[in-house]
Amino acid sequence: MSKFELYELYKFFLIALFSWLFCCRPHQFKISPPPADRHEPYEYTGQKAMVVAAHPLAVEAGLKILKTGGNAIDAAIATACALNAAEPFASGIGGGGFMIIYLSERKKVTVINFREKAPLNFYAQIFNEKGEEAPVWRTLKGTAVGVPGALAGWELALRRYGTKSLIEVMQPAIEIAKKGFPVSETFSAINKEEYEKILANAGENTIYLKEGLPYEPGDLFRNPELAETLQLIAQRGIEIFYQGEIARKIVRAVQEKGGLMTLEDLAHYRAVEVEPLRGQYREAEIYTIPPPGSGLHLLQLLNIASFWPLSEWGLTSSRYLHHLTEAMRLVFADREAFLGDPDFIDIPVDKLLSPKSAQHKANLIRPDRVLMEYLPENSPIETKAGNTTHLCVVDEKGNAVALTQSINHFFGSGIIPEGTGFILNNTLDDFASSDSGPNSPGPGRRPASSMAPLLLFKKGKLKLILGSPGGTRIFPTLAEIIINLIDFGLSLDAAIEAPRFFSYSQNGQIRPLNLEPRFPLEIIKELESLGHKITLREPYDKYFGGAQGIMIDRARNLILGGADSRRDGFGQGY
Amino acid sequence: MEIKKTITSSLMFFLFYLFAASSPDLPKFSQPALITSAGQNAEVQMVAVLAKRAGIDHILNKMATGQDLEGYKSLLLVLGASLKGLGAAGIDINKELERVKSLIEFSRQKDIPILCLHLGGEERRGAQSDQFIKACLPAAKMVIVVKSGNKDGLFTRMCQDLGIPLVEVEKISDALEPLKNSFSK
Numbered sequence: 001m002s003k004f005e006l007y008e009l010y011k012f013f014l015i016a017l018f019s020w021l022f023c024c025r026p027h028q029f030k031i032s033p034p035p036a037d038r039h040e041p042y043e044y045t046g047q048k049a050m051v052v053a054a055h056p057l058a059v060e061a062g063l064k065i066l067k068t069g070g071n072a073i074d075a076a077i078a079t080a081c082a083l084n085a086a087e088p089f090a091s092g093i094g095g096g097g098f099m100i101i102y103l104s105e106r107k108k109v110t111v112i113n114f115r116e117k118a119p120l121n122f123y124a125q126i127f128n129e130k131g132e133e134a135p136v137w138r139t140l141k142g143t144a145v146g147v148p149g150a151l152a153g154w155e156l157a158l159r160r161y162g163t164k165s166l167i168e169v170m171q172p173a174i175e176i177a178k179k180g181f182p183v184s185e186t187f188s189a190i191n192k193e194e195y196e197k198i199l200a201n202a203g204e205n206t207i208y209l210k211e212g213l214p215y216e217p218g219d220l221f222r223n224p225e226l227a228e229t230l231q232l233i234a235q236r237g238i239e240i241f242y243q244g245e246i247a248r249k250i251v252r253a254v255q256e257k258g259g260l261m262t263l264e265d266l267a268h269y270r271a272v273e274v275e276p277l278r279g280q281y282r283e284a285e286i287y288t289i290p291p292p293g294s295g296l297h298l299l300q301l302l303n304i305a306s307f308w309p310l311s312e313w314g315l316t317s318s319r320y321l322h323h324l325t326e327a328m329r330l331v332f333a334d335r336e337a338f339l340g341d342p343d344f345i346d347i348p349v350d351k352l353l354s355p356k357s358a359q360h361k362a363n364l365i366r367p368d369r370v371l372m373e374y375l376p377e378n379s380p381i382e383t384k385a386g387n388t389t390h391l392c393v394v395d396e397k398g399n400a401v402a403l404t405q406s407i408n409h410f411f412g413s414g415i416i417p418e419g420t421g422f423i424l425n426n427t428l429d430d431f432a433s434s435d436s437g438p439n440s441p442g443p444g445r446r447p448a449s450s451m452a453p454l455l456l457f458k459k460g461k462l463k464l465i466l467g468s469p470g471g472t473r474i475f476p477t478l479a480e481i482i483i484n485l486i487d488f489g490l491s492l493d494a495a496i497e498a499p500r501f502f503s504y505s506q507n508g509q510i511r512p513l514n515l516e517p518r519f520p521l522e523i524i525k526e527l528e529s530l531g532h533k534i535t536l537r538e539p540y541d542k543y544f545g546g547a548q549g550i551m552i553d554r555a556r557n558l559i560l561g562g563a564d565s566r567r568d569g570f571g572q573g574y
Numbered sequence: 575m576e577i578k579k580t581i582t583s584s585l586m587f588f589l590f591y592l593f594a595a596s597s598p599d600l601p602k603f604s605q606p607a608l609i610t611s612a613g614q615n616a617e618v619q620m621v622a623v624l625a626k627r628a629g630i631d632h633i634l635n636k637m638a639t640g641q642d643l644e645g646y647k648s649l650l651l652v653l654g655a656s657l658k659g660l661g662a663a664g665i666d667i668n669k670e671l672e673r674v675k676s677l678i679e680f681s682r683q684k685d686i687p688i689l690c691l692h693l694g695g696e697e698r699r700g701a702q703s704d705q706f707i708k709a710c711l712p713a714a715k716m717v718i719v720v721k722s723g724n725k726d727g728l729f730t731r732m733c734q735d736l737g738i739p740l741v742e743v744e745k746i747s748d749a750l751e752p753l754k755n756s757f758s759k
Contacts, residue, residue: 135662189697192746193658196619204623212623216745537657538700 044561046573061172096149097405104398114153116146142259180222201414226421303358340438388469470545614659640680654698
């Protein structure tokens with residue numbers, strides 16, 4: 001071979017190498033670091049899979065499961081369990097929730113309902129017979145505690161759709177609880193806000209206080225008792241929680257605080273798989289959870305909004321805020337009248353979701369003033385302080401999970417079964433305060449929930465996985481995010497971070513319009529002139545929830561994650 | 575060796591001087607004390623726990639009015655508005671302000687000294703909380719504040735203008751010492 005031939009061969013080799021490097025290798029996406037200002041919109045990116053949740057350690061737990069061959073369901077349960085350790089004030093094995101699952105190969109959407117239930121000896125007057133003390137018995141006493149459903153729900157999802165064992169998916173949570181982590185500003189602020197409850201029900205020596213006072217940002221929070229509890233469950237199965245020694249500790253703790261839960265209640269608890277609700281908003285198809293969740297009301301709100309040219313009106317227009325606020329109040333009137341446990345009452349879902357119903361409501365709304373009366377009237381409902389958590393997962397095969405879980409208020413009831421390290425919920429406060437009606441307290445009933453995790457499809461392809469905590473603000477918040485995306489063309493995280501607003505009606509009467517003060521002052525003044533009483537919240541207020549979402553951008557072959565800066569939202573993909 | 579000793583002792587003396595110079599005589603308060611919040615915040619409960627640890631004879635009354643002050647020798651006002659707390663107490667911000675102002679007026683008439691504490695940090699600032707801070711500080715004999723709540727210097731400015739001693743602490747648990755000292759004989 002001549003020198004020239006050698007040179008030509010070398011040249012060919014180099015060209016081939018560079019061609020492979022630049023053309024044939026998979027496209028590398030650029031990851032920019034998160035901005036210094038946590039509120040500045042920022043999308044996490046991935047190409048194959050992603051987890052988004054309310055704490056970085058929980059996200060890490062889910063990713064670890066995905067990277068070791070687990071599917072979206074395995075990763076969602078690992079993340080949910082890790083949140084018990086990393087964000088224990090918002091959810092955990094002492095609570096319950098809902099998850100909506102998409103199985104890509106089977107093109108199937110399904111829902112697991114693991115909402116807490118009232119004990120079997122519960123009765124309609126249980127709270128009202130306490131007179132002025134009723135609020136305390138609804139939130140801080142043993143009567144507030146519903147039979148927890150989280151473990152049963154996680155186990156059911158894993159058994160039907162997962163590939164890993166409970167012991168595998170619980171391991172990251174056990175490690176987090178054992179090793180601990182530095183407390184965030186969010187954790188510290190919530191710990192301070194709920195101090196009185198923790199002190200009253202868990203005492204000065206609880207793990208949830210540091211030497212009897214709230215944790216400060218940066219303090220190390222470890223929960224060895226929770227680590228032991230989770231280890232025990234991982235090794236011996238959920239039976240130990242529902243029928244064994246943990247069940248006995250739960251019952252003792254609840255009864256000592258005046259509750260009615262028995263061992264039988266725990267032994268009889270079952271999570272259930274149910275059909276999702278399906279709706280449409282403009283070009284998008286939305287799957288969400290049925291009653292007792294509030295997917296129904298999310299779809300109602302979007303149905304009404306679909307009659308308005310929102311993209312013309314704009315996000316920061318008084319016209320948009322006024323119309324959607326009035327729609328919220330009308331939907332809340334329906335929520336009062338109809339929402340409850342479908343195992344015990346009939347809910348006219350089809351009627352409420354009909355275009356006729358939406359058109360009627362849209363026509364009722366007046367552009368020049370508030371209505372003042374919102375029909376139908378029925379049992380009253382309070383604006384609950386619901387404080388929950390949400391996570392989203394998508395895996396390499398396109399399976400996805402949107403999971404919202406809770407112990408209701410932050411730090412739940414504040415009741416901790418001895419030596420277990422987990423907090424029991426106060427979800428039974430979600431029953432209506434009247435003795436009769438669709439959501440009145442009753443034996444074995446699941447109280448109405450505001451949760452509405454959802455999956456959004458475009459042209460038959462999964463586009464968005466979304467959910468949020470935030471009590472009664474959940475479904476209005478989700479509607480606002482969907483409108484921000486579809487009508488106002490915002491990116492996923494910009495849609496999540498955009499200023500929020502919320503209102504409702506109670507007994508048909510108008511309630512204040514809660515706003516983040518990032519809306520322009522002149523808009524706020526215009527809203528006041530239309531008859532809205534304004535309550536200004538913090539600029540990024542936890543009151544409005546902490547939404548998490550994943551968007552699949554097929555055109556760019558990217559998975560985008562949006563995590564709410566109102567809490568410690570975080571995401572990671574690969 | 576001698577030089578080293580001299581430098582060390584000079585340094586110690588200098589540090590002591592600095593400490594002494596920055597800790598002027600703080601006002602003293604007498605027991606029993608009534609503790610209440612100005613804004614129905616959660617920190618009022620923390621102050622009660624700190625008062626217990628400091629051995630201060632006290633009572634916590636979240637809705638105290640002037641009449642409740644009868645028989646008490648000090649008033650501890652824990653500053654900061656909580657919408658959640660106000661909701662739980664069933665009052666709005668204006669009524670809470672009225673309650674606090676009437677307490678201040680009563681304590682002025684009866685010559686009961688007021689110790690103000692702001693322990694909620696940055697989270698417990700903002701327009702609503704600042705209303706209470708501005709209403710209470712002029713009546714205070716001393717103020718204890720967690721540093722992050724004074725990032726903008728509001729407490730420093732107001733205390734300087736009003737001639738009130740201000741004690742800044744890093745975190746809530748650090749408020750124990752100044753609280754204890756202010757009630758020691």
